[in-house]
Amino acid sequence: MTTTAPPPRDLRDFYEDPSVPVASGAPRSLRQARMLAAALGPVSGRPCTVLDIGCGDGTAAATAAPLLAGHRLIGVDWSQDALRRARTRLPDTVRGELTGGGLPFGAGSADAVLFSEVVEHLVDPDAALDEIRRVLRPGGHLMLSTPNLAAWYNRGLLLAGVQPVFSEVSLRAIHGRPGSEVVGHLRLYTARALREFVAASGFTVVELKGAPFHGVPGALRPLDRLACARPSLASILLLHARKT
Template identity: 85%
Template structure:
């Protein structure tokens, strides 16, 4: 889930096996297809799944990336134990200093991580360091301005994905506390990634597995307009 060891009780929170470390398959598949289209199949390339959690996202991507080497990276020992059941390579690392050489990676998967970070600026700096020039960043994160969050805010309800406590849900729908510290709109995410030294290539939307079943068709329709989608999928290249 996250690869920068947080301070104090945050560290204990993320090491708790009850804390979710994977997102829904639809998001993972959409992101994997974007990555496969970017990499192609000409030569074997190295893909780092930074914040790999239990390895689900990388394992979902693997069949679409034949011949490429996927390495899972996380700081959580519990997450890595689970990831190693799904991935041939999974190593411990933190975003304060990843255990990879400068320019050694062709692509980075950064799935549902940035919203958990205290210092996302330093994280993108380190990702940029390990990526080769022209290397690909595939980032996904919840959308603060998702279609239902706009409705919830209008009636004074805390938006989905936002959290005010690590102990319980207060003021918003949902049951799981997942430790989100940062939330982005489509516009904010584009500007933030560009300012970190990347060229934004594409921004897509993906559905959220936690949307109530009767509303899922509407959630899938919202994907056609990323600023309204539940999940933001961004493809950028290192400049």
């Protein structure tokens, strides 16, 4: 199936387009929030500062907020359109970038970072993790989620010669894979690759879990939920790491 859209001038133009999806499914957001809430523990004394970097329209952070009650949750994005929408859901939002010290926070000023469905969109993910590591305090938590290149259905699609779900060859149209939305993915990770990448960036990987994908057809969703028991087969990878 092929869908067409007006060609973006560049990546920034693409992500400022209001029609480009900037939110992910609630099941992933809830699972990730539970992982972070367990890591932070109950509020005792000073509230923790949690940055949702690449917050999009704020849906994921708003979903996580009840589980992080008492902590300060700040939405961060460089897309002005996304921030405009996020301000309807989050009390604190700021504009920031992930390269060249572009996050408007001091070194070691954050206790945790939510980094949900962002790394697959980046030209330079190494610089992004360097910047996240800069703003995290020693021992601070990184909660990263990203689609799994080796999801159970992608393995079958590749065997059949079909482009995997989540992968894209164009910012203008869908070519050779299931789905109807162009979402701008530039990089995809397997569970093993994600672990190695995060560890090489100065973090200690604490845990890796799987989460379902909201775009899986209804009849296949029970199987998708079962696959979460083995992160290497799950649709979405949820990684918890700490700054070393």
